[in-house]
Amino acid sequence: xxxxxxxxxxxxxxxxxxxxxxxxxxxxxxxxxxxxxxxxxxxxxxxxxxxxxxxxxxxxxxxxxxxxxxxxxxxxxxxxxxxxxxxxxxxxxxxxxxxxxxxxxxxxxxxxxxxxxxxxxxxxxxxxxxxxxxxxxxxxxxxxxxxxxxxxxxxxxxxxxxxxxxx
Numbered sequence: 001x002x003x004x005x006x007x008x009x010x011x012x013x014x015x016x017x018x019x020x021x022x023x024x025x026x027x028x029x030x031x032x033x034x035x036x037x038x039x040x041x042x043x044x045x046x047x048x049x050x051x052x053x054x055x056x057x058x059x060x061x062x063x064x065x066x067x068x069x070x071x072x073x074x075x076x077x078x079x080x081x082x083x084x085x086x087x088x089x090x091x092x093x094x095x096x097x098x099x100x101x102x103x104x105x106x107x108x109x110x111x112x113x114x115x116x117x118x119x120x121x122x123x124x125x126x127x128x129x130x131x132x133x134x135x136x137x138x139x140x141x142x143x144x145x146x147x148x149x150x151x152x153x154x155x156x157x158x159x160x161x162x163x164x165x166x167x
Contacts, residue, residue: 033063037070037153043145044152052136052154056128060158065123067138068153070116071101071108075148078102081141084123088134095124096141116150125159 034054056063067082080101085094099121100109110119128134136154140146 031158032155033058033158034154034156037068037151039151040149043147044140044149045145046140046142048139050138050152052138054128054134054136054154054156056130056132056134058158059130061127061129062159063126063128063156064159065126065136066120066155066157067097067099067123068118068120068151068155069099069101069110069149070113070118070151070153071110072116072148072150073108075101075146077142078104080146080149082121083139083141085137085139086124086126086134087137088126088128088132093124093126097121097123120155123154126156 033056034052036052038050038052040048065084065086067084069080071080078101080099082097082099083094084097085092087093099119101117101119102108108117110117112118123136126134134156136156138152138154
């Protein structure tokens with residue numbers, strides 16, 4: 001006599017967990033005010049300034065900013081030091097940030113985008129009143145021209161809305 005057991009199929013994700021995941025994804029993506037990249041052609045020299053303009057058309061003044069980097073495995077060192085300058089009205093502020101490209105074991109940080117890895121690094125909290133325009137400028141502070149960085153971006157969100165990878 002053969003005994004046949006019914007095997008229940010288990011769902012890996014229930015419909016409610018998928019819905020919760022989508023809502024979290026949407027919540028993480030909402031309130032992005034500026035998300036722009038500048039492509040680098042070849043070497044990036046310390047004298048090359050990347051500029052991004054943000055006009056605040058919303059009602060909030062405080063914003064989180066992040067620098068986003070897309071790097072290949074050709075980037076030669078563990079970290080990249082950047083200067084982020086912010087100007088709005090008559091206020092100018094500059095911050096120095098250290099962006100970890102590889103961890104202490106040599107593993108590339110961030111999420112993979114094909115052959116590139118993208119990292120996001122907190123660049124500070126900025127106040128841009130409604131109707132004002134802010135100018136963000138990014139330069140690197142390395143001793144030699146930089147290779148292996150293909151794109152540099154700025155992401156500006158309403159206060160408390162950033163999710164960072166990397167530093």
